[in-house]
Amino acid sequence: MDVSQLPGFYAIAAADPGRLAVIDTDGTETSYGELLARVNQVSHGLRARGLRTGDVVAGVLPNGIDAIVMIMATGQIGLYYVPINWHLTASEVAYILADCDAKVVVTGPEQAVPGGEIGTEGLAAGQPTDAPGERTAGAVMWYTSGTTGFPKGVQRRLPGAEPEAIVPLYTWFVGEVVDLRPGAEVHLVTSPMYHSAPCAHAQFALHLGHTVVITPRFDPENILELIERHRVSNAMMVPTMFHRMLRLPEEVRGRYDVSSLRQVIHTAAACPVAVKRQIMDWWGPVLYEYYGSTESTIAFSVKPHDWLARPGTVGRPAPTFEAKIVDEAGMELPPGEPGLIYVKSGLGTFEYRKDPAKTAASMLGEWYSPGDIGFLDKDGYLFLCDRRTDLIVSGGVNIYPAEIEAALLEHPAVADVAVIGVPDDEWGHNVVALVQPAKGVSPGPGLTAELLEHCGPRIARFKHPKVIEYRSELPRTPTGKLSRSKVREAYLSEL
Structure with missing residues (x-):
């Protein structure tokens, strides 16, 4: 079925229930129709526990189908969903749960927390599979890593409209940035979904009608094997993964067919120019890069051929974004001069949950700084230098x-x-x-x-x-x- 005119996952699943949605870490396959049924049941189950628009649900979950169900279930009934890193200590998890005021916590068997639901089965049990009433879009609330203190929730205002009214804006945006389009594509999840980019790309993939293949953890040869076996067309990775794959012996690298790849998106850390060149020599010009933060989302982006023309850049401002470089006094700097990066988006602002002072300290009027130092060239392409703190x-x-x-x-x-x-x-x-x-x-x-x-x-x-x-x-x-x-x-x- 042509899904290009359908506004996201829920509509695609209703119109084409047999379409393959997820291949889980153990190889289990779930169709769009089956996934939607479980998503609807969990939405009803959350409502049955008294949750209402604006309430918070947390997940301490490994990569797998439950993580996806929670994102999509909260995303249609106006809830904030907080994915929590299960590598954190018990006290660190407890801090986030208390700070976000989670009313329900869903965990995996090995990540259990006191009072948490194990998996989505309990929430889904006995609930109807049809869509809940009064559907309204929710949002994911990410907690920052807390390298300069306790982590804070990055909270955005709920849109107050059903998902089908807002999903087209986000699929348009990701299409403009990394050329992802609706259709019979295959997305590979390579990183933990408690981080923002891997989670967001899995969500984007479902809204575009793609099949999502999930890995429990990154293993360089296993990634190559999955790309060949499932004919993966797009994936989200980070530079460390490229470095580790390039360290594989030539005979191992040559063993796998990666010709199906069309978009490999990378973010999270600066990628050395030499590493990126070697990957594109191997995979072809398929590396799309973007730069941003949990707070700013995707602020700059660059496509393969533009990067090859300007090696080292992380791109120009993404659609709806403006950027400037300022000195310590807050004065704007000319091209070529390194300074603190500030961005402004037309997609809306954020606030740190329960911390208006921290929110204000990160802003310069309407402008937000991710805390990085960089410079713009004469054509507006950004080159990163480093974190200000480093x-x-x-x-x-x-x-x-x-x-x-x-x-x-x-x-x-x-x-x-x-x-x-x-x-x-x-x-x-x-x-x-x-x-x-x-x-x-x-x-x-x-x-x-x-x-x-x-x-x-x-x-x-x-x-x-x-x-x-x-x-x-x-x-x-x-x-x-x-x-x-x-x-x-x-x-x-x-x-």
Whole structure:
């Protein structure tokens, strides 16, 4: 069936119930009609527990069908849904549940929390499979990672209209940004769905009539096997995944047919230019990139050929967005001058739940800053430098860790790297690189000399690490973000 004129998942499922919706982590297949029936039952079940428009439901769930059911069920009865990272400690989960005022919590068997429902079966039991009455769009409320304090919920005003009235705006937007269109496509979930981008792309896929293939966790060879087996046409990944797949032996990489890929979208962290070039040499010009944050959503985007013409850019402002670069005094800077990035969207604003002061502190009038430093070129393309909080000032000169990390990651002996600034009485900060050697590589003075020589033609000498130390592993989130704050705290505690 041609679904291009149908306004999203609920309409597609009603019109084409036999269409394949989800292939779960264990290979179980669920049709659009079956998924809609369970979604409707859970919507009725939530209403039966007294939840009304604007109330909050939380999910502490592994990747799988239940995570999708909760997003789509809350999304048609005006509820806020809070996905929670199940790697958090019990006290961290308890904090979020209390802060968001969750009235119902759904968990997986291995992620159970006191008072939580195990799976969606209990909510669905005995409930009708037809659509609930008075349907109105809900929203996902994401909790920020909390690297500078307790995490806060990023809350947007509910639209007050049924999903079919607003879904076309979002499918149009994602189509403009990454060329995704309705049809018989296959989307691969590669990351935990308690993070915003993987969750949003699974949701987009269903609203476009695609089939969603879910992985429980990222494994580089398994991803290639799934792409070949299911003829995956689009996926959302992060740069760390590219790096790990490029580390596979040539005979393993050549074993799988990835020619079905048309859009591989990446975000969450800066992608080294060399890594992105190698992936496109392998997969073809299929990498679409966007930059934003939980608060700003997709603020900048770049398509493959535009990136190839301007390597390193994260793109121009996405539709409805404006951008500017400002200095410490809040004055706008000209092209080429690095400063703090600010964006403004026509799609609406956000607030931090229960924290108007934090909301106000993040804004400059109508403009919001994700906290990153970058510059715009003369054509309005953004180039990132680094997080403001990770900036190293050594001898009065600004040094961006991401640039040094990108250079070191080009060396085949480096599996992962974190660059931090360490206080120094003379220089202010020294550059320290903590390197995770590739498998089979022995750390030591010889490797250190080799890495410093490798940096020579790639970055200016004042950016070279003063110290290179070796670690068996570096802390990254499941979506691939490097936690430099944790690395820095651990390093300083050892001094």
